[in-house]
Amino acid sequence: MAVQRITSNEAQASKNVSHDHFFLWREFVWGAVAGAFGEGVMHPVDTIKTRLQSQAILNGLQNQKNILQMVQHVWQVDGLKGFYRGAIPGITGSLATGATYFGVIESTKKWIEDSHPRLRGHWANFIAGAVGDTLGSFVYVPCEVMKQRMQVQGTITSWSSVPVKNGIAINPGTQMYDYYTGMIHAGCSIWKTQGVKGLYAGYLSTLARDVPFAGLMVMFYEALKDVTKYVEQKGISSPNWRVNHSFEGLVLGGLAGGLSAYLTTPLDVVKTRLQVQGSTLRYSGWLDAICSIWATEGMKGIFRGSIPRITWYIPASALTFMAVEFLRDHFNERVSNDNLRDVRRLSVDKKSLQEVS
Template identity: 70%
Template structure:
């Protein structure tokens, strides 16, 4: 009987093309389908790696600015222009791209897990726990995606940041290691890293898993609030923009193009969130770049010593390059999400499945990826 019913259902579907097409659309757009999840992982990995590759020189300057207290003490710290000049004079263009391989590797992991996990988690929360819908669903889903990605991201971040502050071999061995030999307080004591694999093996041999996962909790403490704030600000900016257009043009249906909206408002949301979470980024960076000679014993110690030695300015070191990094990265990410959503909807509405992207984002509560 079961076989007969199944056969009958297959015949009905074959005789009803619209029903079959509808079922295919439903399967493709379902956040639980392999097609959907696989595409989400792919798009997220590409977006994360692209953003890291393009903005890596800015991240290098930010890392060096935030690490000055460890390398050279708290006095006479350089600003952005001075740091750019110092890096260029000492190491040339190559120094700005030191650590790009572990940076891209970590961004591949975080981008893939964020895209691949957040939509299905958000939909599951909204379906099974309606009281957690909206911003809470985004926040929790983002936290889960960040946590899963951090297993790969944090070791890559440790390697990346140590390679960024090292610059060329000549600079590291002739300047920094000499200071370490003189017993200068806080100077990191580790050899020069020639690449991702060699650096990982060296850190594991000298410090074990504790070294590779240095600053793990501070990384999560930075990224979870950042993801929540970015989504919240973006949705708030969208509501303000819509309200403003209605006030200015009350008798029209004028609205901002969603792709342009993602570009402008996404950049603003990312930049503001990046600035507010800069103190958490300072804590993470300083914990990860120190070596066996520990200047800081945990993130509370980083906060206390940074505040005592450098004040509020120290807590927000690197905020400008951090904003410079996140504004274009977030703008492009939000723009892509809005564009892909509209593109996907257009394909389905026209009855064409060729080339349809798997991103599925609600207009009222879009789910957004993490920037690097």
């Protein structure tokens, strides 16, 4: 009976430890909430970025607008509603991406470090971020396609007056694709006219952008955290002073997101153009798109929209990491050190009992 009682206590203590360290559903929830929060707040900036990158397809290469001109145009033509077109599919996609991103990162990183010690550190962070984002792409990409098409459309009045299609004048009132009244209508319309291929337009280009972006962002974030810890140890005299995790997530997340966003802007330009070009293809694929943009628009075209992209990702990443760190600190249940000691003690007792028997 003594052995049975100890075994029961050990199981309970082990359960508590597992609850603390491997209860991954909370990471999925915190990631989803944080991702949706960041997307919702920064969606108007993303709308401007999407319109800047896609205007060559919708209006031809001539007279392309800069950032201020595009902001004025959206406000004058579509009003406040124009800045929030596509917000629902955008938030839906961010829910899925944030959940898989943060939910998978820690477990993947631990597995990599345990099974492949040589990949510890920056490589483990990069791979974990890339894996998390890849898994989320199955939900994120269709939402991204719907979001971006709704963003470039603006209001039904402005979309009906688009005078150019692939650089060729068209009759007023005709569009590259139907006007979407909402997310469900957009999804059904794309499915009906283009099938799965339409919903996953630019999928490989999205992975080509998001996998390195996600990997770089986690790698930069963890590297910056290491630098912060080093500075705390070397430069702070007071042992009671420490950086608040939420504030750390805000600052370091913003820096990591902004740097990663700039480095992957060319990939974002290609992805956006492939996703908004409609049924009449302007580009035959990723390679054709990058070569065509470079030949006709040069470096400026390759990095078009980089400023609003960085402007979006710095606060969006900052808010996302801040929210995750805040939720982790305030809602994750903690297992006391006594329980951890109990597990070690019970493990030893079990070994001793086995030797006696």
